[in-house]
Amino acid sequence: MGPTKRRQFLAGLGSAAVLPLLPRPAAAFAQVRRVRPSDAAWPSQTAWRALGRAVGGNLFAVKPSLDAAMLASDNLKNPYAIGDDPALTQTLGWLDAWATRPSTYGVAARNAGDIAAAVNFARTHNVRLVVKGGGHSYLGTSNAPDSLLIWTRHMHDIHLHDAFVAQGCVGRPQAAVTVGAGTIGMQAYNAVTTRAGKYVQGGGCTTVGLAGLLQGGGFGSFSKHYGLVAASLLEAEVVTADGMVRIANACSNPDLFWALKGGGGGTFGVISKMTLKLHDLPSSFGVAGFKVKASSDGAYRRLIGEFISFYRTHLFNDHWGEQARFAPSNTFEIAMNAYGIDGAAAKRIWQPFLDWIARTPNDYSLDGRVVLAGVPARHWWDPAWWGTHWPELAFPDTNVFIGALDYTLAHVIPQPAFAFDTRPDAPATNAWWKGSTDEAGQFLWAYESLWLPKSLLSDERQLGDAMFAASRHFGFSLHFNKGLAGAPAEALAAARDTAVNPQVLDAFALVIAADGEGPAYPGIDGHQPDAAKGHVTRSRISRCMAVLRSGVKEPGSYFNETNYFEENWQRSFWGSNYERLAAIKQSYDPDGLFYVHHGVGSEKWSAEGFARL
Numbered sequence: 001m002g003p004t005k006r007r008q009f010l011a012g013l014g015s016a017a018v019l020p021l022l023p024r025p026a027a028a029f030a031q032v033r034r035v036r037p038s039d040a041a042w043p044s045q046t047a048w049r050a051l052g053r054a055v056g057g058n059l060f061a062v063k064p065s066l067d068a069a070m071l072a073s074d075n076l077k078n079p080y081a082i083g084d085d086p087a088l089t090q091t092l093g094w095l096d097a098w099a100t101r102p103s104t105y106g107v108a109a110r111n112a113g114d115i116a117a118a119v120n121f122a123r124t125h126n127v128r129l130v131v132k133g134g135g136h137s138y139l140g141t142s143n144a145p146d147s148l149l150i151w152t153r154h155m156h157d158i159h160l161h162d163a164f165v166a167q168g169c170v171g172r173p174q175a176a177v178t179v180g181a182g183t184i185g186m187q188a189y190n191a192v193t194t195r196a197g198k199y200v201q202g203g204g205c206t207t208v209g210l211a212g213l214l215q216g217g218g219f220g221s222f223s224k225h226y227g228l229v230a231a232s233l234l235e236a237e238v239v240t241a242d243g244m245v246r247i248a249n250a251c252s253n254p255d256l257f258w259a260l261k262g263g264g265g266g267t268f269g270v271i272s273k274m275t276l277k278l279h280d281l282p283s284s285f286g287v288a289g290f291k292v293k294a295s296s297d298g299a300y301r302r303l304i305g306e307f308i309s310f311y312r313t314h315l316f317n318d319h320w321g322e323q324a325r326f327a328p329s330n331t332f333e334i335a336m337n338a339y340g341i342d343g344a345a346a347k348r349i350w351q352p353f354l355d356w357i358a359r360t361p362n363d364y365s366l367d368g369r370v371v372l373a374g375v376p377a378r379h380w381w382d383p384a385w386w387g388t389h390w391p392e393l394a395f396p397d398t399n400v401f402i403g404a405l406d407y408t409l410a411h412v413i414p415q416p417a418f419a420f421d422t423r424p425d426a427p428a429t430n431a432w433w434k435g436s437t438d439e440a441g442q443f444l445w446a447y448e449s450l451w452l453p454k455s456l457l458s459d460e461r462q463l464g465d466a467m468f469a470a471s472r473h474f475g476f477s478l479h480f481n482k483g484l485a486g487a488p489a490e491a492l493a494a495a496r497d498t499a500v501n502p503q504v505l506d507a508f509a510l511v512i513a514a515d516g517e518g519p520a521y522p523g524i525d526g527h528q529p530d531a532a533k534g535h536v537t538r539s540r541i542s543r544c545m546a547v548l549r550s551g552v553k554e555p556g557s558y559f560n561e562t563n564y565f566e567e568n569w570q571r572s573f574w575g576s577n578y579e580r581l582a583a584i585k586q587s588y589d590p591d592g593l594f595y596v597h598h599g600v601g602s603e604k605w606s607a608e609g610f611a612r613l
Contacts (some may be wrong), residue, residue, distance in 0.1 A: 020275045032591070032612035034128040036146040037104055043125045048105065053337045054117040054470040055107050062087050062149060071527040076441035076519040079207040080421040080430045082135065083184070086151050089135040089143050090207070090520050094444040097564040098597075099522050103130055103149035109181075110154060111604035112237055112245045112272035118150045118482075119270065119488040120243040123593050128610060131594075132460040133182045134209025138447055139564055141266050141596035142212070144609065150270055152211070153380040154182035157273075158191045160198075164275060166235045166249035168276045175278040176234055181211045189381035190429045192278065195377050199279040201232045204322070204481075205439065206381065208430045211274065212256035213483075215265035222285070223481045225318040225339040227491030230261035230498045232277040238269040241589040245272070259584045260601075262500035263574070266601040268588055284374040286341030288350055289368040291333040292357055300330040300471075305464040307332065309479075310353045312457045316508060318488050321481025326471045331367065335435075336480070342374030360487055383418040383431040390417050441519035445534035446541040448514065450549055451507035451556045452478070453486040466551050473544035474537070476513040482558060483507030501575040503556035509559055511548055513541045559598075569598045 035041045052059035059340065065087045075081040082088045086106050093099035101547060107118040122129040129459070132142035132150040142150075149482055157180045161171030177192055177200055186206035192198050202214045204221045218229025225601045226232075235249040246269070250256040258270045294300035307324065338346065350372055357364045379385035419437055421430030452547040484495055485508045492505055517536045520529040549555045557566055559573040570578045578600070585601040595602055596607035604613055 004051065005472040007555045008557075026065075028160070033126075033499060034146075035126050036610070038292070041126065043563070047125065049265070050216035051107075051117060051121045054121075055114040056110070058110060058114060060086075060106055060108065062104065062106045064102050066092070066100070066524070066603075068524050068526060071441075071519045071521060071524060074422075077437055078423070079432055079436070079440045080426065081423060083153060083207060083442060086132070086149060086153070086201070089132070089137065089140070090440060090442075091136070091138055091140075092441055092443045092519060093529070094138070094140065094564050095446075095516075095529060095531060095538070096108050100140065100143050101145040102282060103144065104149040105531055106151050108151050108154055109272075112239055115150055115152075115239045116243045116245055116274055118148060118313045119239050119241065119593070121161075122148050122336040123241065123243065123591070128595075129593060131270050133211050134184050134207060134213075136205070136208050136212065137233075137265075137365075137596075138444060138561065139597045140515070141599070144612075152182040152270075152272075155182040155272065156184070156187050158183060158188065160192065160196055160278075161275070164234065166275070167247050167252060169249060169251040173233075176275050177278055178273055178275045179210060181209075181272050183210050184208060184291065185210065186381060186429060186431065187513060193281065193378060193380065194382045197281060198227065199281050199377075200276055201226050201229045201279070203229070204433075205436050207436070210276075211271045212265040213560065214274065214276075215260055215263065216270070217262040217498070217504070218560070219479075219482045219558075221321055221337045221481055222339045224487055225277055226323040226486070226493065227484065227487060228262070228495045228498055228500060228504070229276075231491070231494035232499060233261050233274060234277055235275040236260055237272045237274070238347060239272060240269040241591065241593040255584050258497070259499055259581055261498040262559075263577075263581045263584070264596065264599045266596040267594050267601070268585060269594065281377040282340035283377060284340065285377045285380050286338030286343075286346045287371055287373045287375060288320075288334055288346055289372075290354075290370040291331060293332040293365050293367050294332070295363050295365075297330065299360075300332070301464065301468045303332055303357075303364065304467050304471075305460050306356055307353070308457065308460040308464055310356075312460070314349055314352070315480070316454075316486050317456055320487055321479075323477045325466060325475065325477040327475035328471055328473070344374075345537075346372040346374060354433050383420070383429065386417040406588040421465055438518075439588075442516045443518045443520040443529045444514065444541070444564075445529075446538035446563070447512070447561065448517060448545045449510055449512045449557045450540055450545060450552065451483055451501075451503045452511055452548070453503070453506050453552065454483075454508040455506075456551060457508060466547055470544045470547040473547070474513055474540040476511055476544055478509040478511055479568075480509045482510035482561075482570040499574060499577050499581055501556045501573060501577065503554065504558075507556075510561075511545075512561060513544050515541065566598065566599070570600075570603075573598070574600075 087102035089100045109115050128147035130144045130147045131150045135142050159178045161176045164176035165173050184207050185202040188200050188202050192200040202220050214229045238248050294303050319338045322336045418431040419434045484504050520527050557572045566572055581600045595605050
């Protein structure tokens with residue numbers, strides 16, 4: 001069968017909502033290699049012009065923009081400026097792994113038709129394809145040189161539904177929101193929470209794209225209560241490798257629907273829009289933040305043990321998420337948020353732990369301010385509200401008294417919770433949590449994550465010893481919202497029906513150890529990454545995580561936040577779900593058009609995704 005007839009055959013199959021694509025014989029994959037601009041088979045200018053017409057003039061040559069001036073500018077600390085540049089990604093690279101490099105051409109997609117045209121072009125001409133929305137991939141999956149970019153940045157329409165029922169399904173209507181593939185967290189939060197008073201599950205970082213977040217599994221600050229982002233998907237419009245626009249939900253293409261819920265972004269197709277379940281808001285979200293310094297190793301080990309016991313008794317539930325941080329300097333920091341907790345409740349819950357610290361002032365001291373407060377949930381992502389009220393929350397009096405502790409805070413200047421996009425004409429809602437600024441323009445040296453099963457909490461001595469030993473090598477943080485043990489039964493059941501590694505259901509936290517620098521980029525004088533320091537740091541992080549990993553029977557890692565060099569990644573990211581995902585990949589993308597590093601089926605391709613092995 002010739003190429004033209006074969007494409008006609010596949011198009012006929014693609015119009016059916018439930019017919020699977022047939023697998024091809026292994027022999028058909030021999031000598032498959034994507035073309036590059038230097039190859040004779042690279043598409044002609046006539047072909048590119050035809051694609052441009054097919055996408056309404058939205059084809060463009062991607063111009064490199066990263067140079068010394070850019071690296072020194074404020075724009076690389078502005079995630080909105082990075083996101084608006086098709087040549088850039090939020091992370092600039094990873095030592096010994098990858099560095100962001102622009103595609104040759106890009107399609108600024110506005111709808112599913114534009115995406116389908118780009119997919120058909122890439123398949124027909126054997127061109128490497130890349131998909132980018134938010135561009136936050138640590139593994140570099142949203143960029144590749146010599147490729148065609150499908151850029152969904154401008155697809156951010158948002159439509160709320162009072163009574164949504166997925167196409168082809170019969171069931172109880174429910175509140176939902178349909179968002180375009182380029183929608184980032186702050187856009188969704190502004191429309192759904194600040195303006196409409198509902199909750200949509202998105203990421204903790206406000207500039208993360210919802211499509212990539214969801215396809216990787218997805219956690220937000222309050223996932224301990226609401227569950228996985230992937231579990232909130234009700235329906236997706238997706239373009240598959242045959243160029244067909246399909247509806248995927250529980251009733252139409254249910255296998256594809258399941259794979260999209262945590263099977264990895266850029267792997268099974270290109271989402272053009274998606275509909276997510278909405279939830280009710282509580283009256284308040286809680287905040288807890290403080291740092292403790294221990295005067296000796298022994299005191300620090302006791303502090304770790306006390307916190308484990310306190311967490312198990314008071315915080316191991318569906319309310320408390322975000323982070324506890326442990327460092328080689330014998331410092332312990334709390335940066336936690338809570339569902340349905342106001343300021344009075346936060347103070348009542350944390351007072352026993354703070355009293356324990358206060359009883360031995362020679363062993364422990366508080367470094368800086370203590371914040372225990374409640375925030376109206378509707379204003380959690382409302383930068384204007386925070387700008388007016390945050391100093392009031394942090395400093396209701398000159399001296400804040402909690403339990404047996406008296407904190408003199410008059411000398412501390414309140415810091416704004418949000419940073420802003422200061423470019424001319426930028427919307428006032430273009431804001432991000434100030435703590436996320438370091439992620440913009442970063443160049444990673446190392447990044448590792450590991451789910452910690454709840455069984456470890458039963459032996460605080462053993463877990464405490466391991467955490468103390470790990471902290472001797474490098475600092476790490478426990479992200480309690482990224483483990484679902486302690487979540488409500490409904491959230492657990494929904495997460496169980498996703499492709500994410502089932503270990504997340506039994507994990508009380510995801511531990512992360514990572515470091516890097518930035519802005520930095522290889523080959524640009526004055527901004528070269530510090531490779532020597534990076535290699536030393538990577539070794540320290542590896543030793544730190546090895547200590548913690550030794551206490552876990554089957555180590556698992558989170559696909560969206562993981563090690564580029566993860567070993568046994570198929571089991572680590574997806575556990576027992578990998579075989580099913582691989583079969584779905586073969587069904588919908590038998591030629592491997594969609595490739596991402598350590599994505600399902602990527603073991604069949606070279607590291608850059610250009611040659612079939």
